[in-house]
Amino acid sequence: MKTSxxxxxxxxxxxxxxxxxxxxxxxxxxxxxxxxxxxxxGLLEEFGPERIxxxxxxxxxxxxxxxxxxxxxxxxxxxxxxxxxxxLALDQIVNTAALYRHMSGGQxxxxxxxxxxxxxxxxxxxxxxxxxENWYAHVPGLxxxxxxxxxxxxxxxxxxxxxRDPVVIFEHxxxxxxxxxxxxxxxxxxxxxxxxxxxxxxxxxTYGGSLPKTIAAAEQLAREGVDAEVIxxxxxxxxxxxxxxxxxxxxxxxxxxxxxxxxxxxxxEVMARIVEQAFYELDAPLARVCSEEVPMPYAxxxxxxxxxxxxxxxxxxxxLLG
Amino acid sequence: MTLAxxxxxxxxxxxxxxxxxxxxxxxxxxxxxxxxxxxxEQKIRGFLHLYIGEEAVAVGALHALAPEDNIxxxxxxxxxxxxRGMPMRTIMAEMYGKRExxxxxxxxxxxxxxxxxxxxxxxxxxxxxxxxxxxLALADKLQGVRRVTACFFGEGAMAEGVFHESMxxxxxxxVPVLFCCENNLxxxxxxxxxxxxxxxxxxxxxxxxxxxxxVDGQDVVxxxxxxxxxxxxxxxxxxxxxxxxxxxxxxxxxxxxxxxYRDKREIEEWKTRGPVHTFTARLKAEGKLTEEQFLxxxxxxxxxxxxxxxxxxxxxWEPIEDLAxxxxxx
Numbered sequence: 336m337k338t339s340x341x342x343x344x345x346x347x348x349x350x351x352x353x354x355x356x357x358x359x360x361x362x363x364x365x366x367x368x369x370x371x372x373x374x375x376x377g378l379l380e381e382f383g384p385e386r387i388x389x390x391x392x393x394x395x396x397x398x399x400x401x402x403x404x405x406x407x408x409x410x411x412x413x414x415x416x417x418x419x420x421x422x423l424a425l426d427q428i429v430n431t432a433a434l435y436r437h438m439s440g441g442q443x444x445x446x447x448x449x450x451x452x453x454x455x456x457x458x459x460x461x462x463x464x465x466x467x468e469n470w471y472a473h474v475p476g477l478x479x480x481x482x483x484x485x486x487x488x489x490x491x492x493x494x495x496x497x498x499r500d501p502v503v504i505f506e507h508x509x510x511x512x513x514x515x516x517x518x519x520x521x522x523x524x525x526x527x528x529x530x531x532x533x534x535x536x537x538x539x540x541t542y543g544g545s546l547p548k549t550i551a552a553a554e555q556l557a558r559e560g561v562d563a564e565v566i567x568x569x570x571x572x573x574x575x576x577x578x579x580x581x582x583x584x585x586x587x588x589x590x591x592x593x594x595x596x597x598x599x600x601x602x603x604e605v606m607a608r609i610v611e612q613a614f615y616e617l618d619a620p621l622a623r624v625c626s627e628e629v630p631m632p633y634a635x636x637x638x639x640x641x642x643x644x645x646x647x648x649x650x651x652x653x654x655l656l657g
Numbered sequence: 658m659t660l661a662x663x664x665x666x667x668x669x670x671x672x673x674x675x676x677x678x679x680x681x682x683x684x685x686x687x688x689x690x691x692x693x694x695x696x697x698e699q700k701i702r703g704f705l706h707l708y709i710g711e712e713a714v715a716v717g718a719l720h721a722l723a724p725e726d727n728i729x730x731x732x733x734x735x736x737x738x739x740x741r742g743m744p745m746r747t748i749m750a751e752m753y754g755k756r757e758x759x760x761x762x763x764x765x766x767x768x769x770x771x772x773x774x775x776x777x778x779x780x781x782x783x784x785x786x787x788x789x790x791x792x793l794a795l796a797d798k799l800q801g802v803r804r805v806t807a808c809f810f811g812e813g814a815m816a817e818g819v820f821h822e823s824m825x826x827x828x829x830x831x832v833p834v835l836f837c838c839e840n841n842l843x844x845x846x847x848x849x850x851x852x853x854x855x856x857x858x859x860x861x862x863x864x865x866x867x868x869x870x871x872v873d874g875q876d877v878v879x880x881x882x883x884x885x886x887x888x889x890x891x892x893x894x895x896x897x898x899x900x901x902x903x904x905x906x907x908x909x910x911x912x913x914x915x916x917x918y919r920d921k922r923e924i925e926e927w928k929t930r931g932p933v934h935t936f937t938a939r940l941k942a943e944g945k946l947t948e949e950q951f952l953x954x955x956x957x958x959x960x961x962x963x964x965x966x967x968x969x970x971x972x973x974w975e976p977i978e979d980l981a982x983x984x985x986x987x
Binding site: 357359385390391393395396397398399400401402403404405406407408409411426427430431435436437438439440441442443444475476478498499500 | 727758759760761762763764768770771772777778779780782785787788789790791792793794795796797799800818819822823825826829982983984985986
């Protein structure tokens, strides 16, 4: 069945709400407005205002309330409009949700799901466009997911809700309109990285909104006689080291593609793990393509220049092949 | 500032109930006095925030609540845990960092948790417990459970944006939260008047259409009466309620605090309004308590404290192999 990422996510929400009365969706403009990215459009009419709960502009409180409701036996899905706004709620996510189980000696679970849009590409400038997935992937106690396909948009929510720990889901804003084939049955895995395109000459390791760009780069490389393997991390915490290392061992060269800023990035973490675990498998230094270290500009040509692009990925891969 | 006279007047309780209240206040006082000594002996480390002087608030308020209610507390929560029913042994072992502590020694003084007692911390981010409490109450409301979530916090938390966000949502959604503000006049070293343009705390809650009461937090009778009235209204589904308990801590903010920001005379004046001695004096005047009974009680509490210390001393350390246990679900 052909579907869009947005529709797949909405179908997952609808299924979760129908399946479990403990599930409710809460966030800014999720109800009457229909969701700022229209993901929850129509759900208010279907499930009512108790379960599709509009909130005021109070990120810290409504994320904290989701955490409290999870402690109280509910299965809340909290939508934060963008990752930039989630910084207002960072205290509750990091200091409460992520810590409560360990700090209480294992007494409390916080089964909350926090969804947010991330990433650039829509010319909405510096305060709405950053990729801060690595901030969350840094924190023990959290699980961090980055669905990059319609299948994952459809399949990742249910296992995230079933998880007894807080799960943060990043939906890249550029993916919502993406259409794709939804297989039947779709996978519902939230543990593994997937090989999206098998290859043997170079591993291109990425996640989220950079996946379509990386696949485009792999196709370009194929036209030039380079057989690239594309790894979609999918789960940013905990990272699936085994899949990464298997690909590196096979291809012996790797480029990490990450829309986050280079310094202290997820790309840096992946590269460090490759060096720790697969150094002697490598035939070339590692490379990465990240966003330029600037606040995201508004003007289209400047925004494009700041972001990872297929041409940059192709150039980085060819640089390793000599 | 002229202080109100010490709490006085008739105690509308049976001797038995009054005795229980004295006992719990004394248990907090003696537990913490001993904890301060043990801090000096380096048996307890890290932060240790004493509740001494504020005991009437936890004792009066918690005795107005039901066992099935939720409690959310702050990092100054030894008293709340104790009155709620956590054994003194378990609290002391936690302060020692021993495995027999309520949180396996991972939390220490600031992070007392007990799922059975529905004690949700022990939250050491100022204001951190406020949205949590609203969420717990929302869960109850959505599940049709008739329960009060009591959230304790200091007046310092009311300067945080999250207080205002939480108060608004609690009122907007009419969830059953009893907001218990322990106003001890100082946010660490900063006096209320030096940090807030509006020092009438009830006005802030009332701005969100939350009903309020302002109470003498040194008077356990007044605390209990206010908490009783407020919890009843919350339990009946009439939405949140805010109570300001006006109190004072007799010790410094933490063991690291040299207490240079308060006038010694102010502290001494507040001590004349001490929750334990003013209450026992009233009971003695009414013939509900004798000096012999009080001394016997004090001796019994001292024994409980020493037993708790012995328990903590004899406790074990969590094995280092368990370091990463419970970061996520097994």
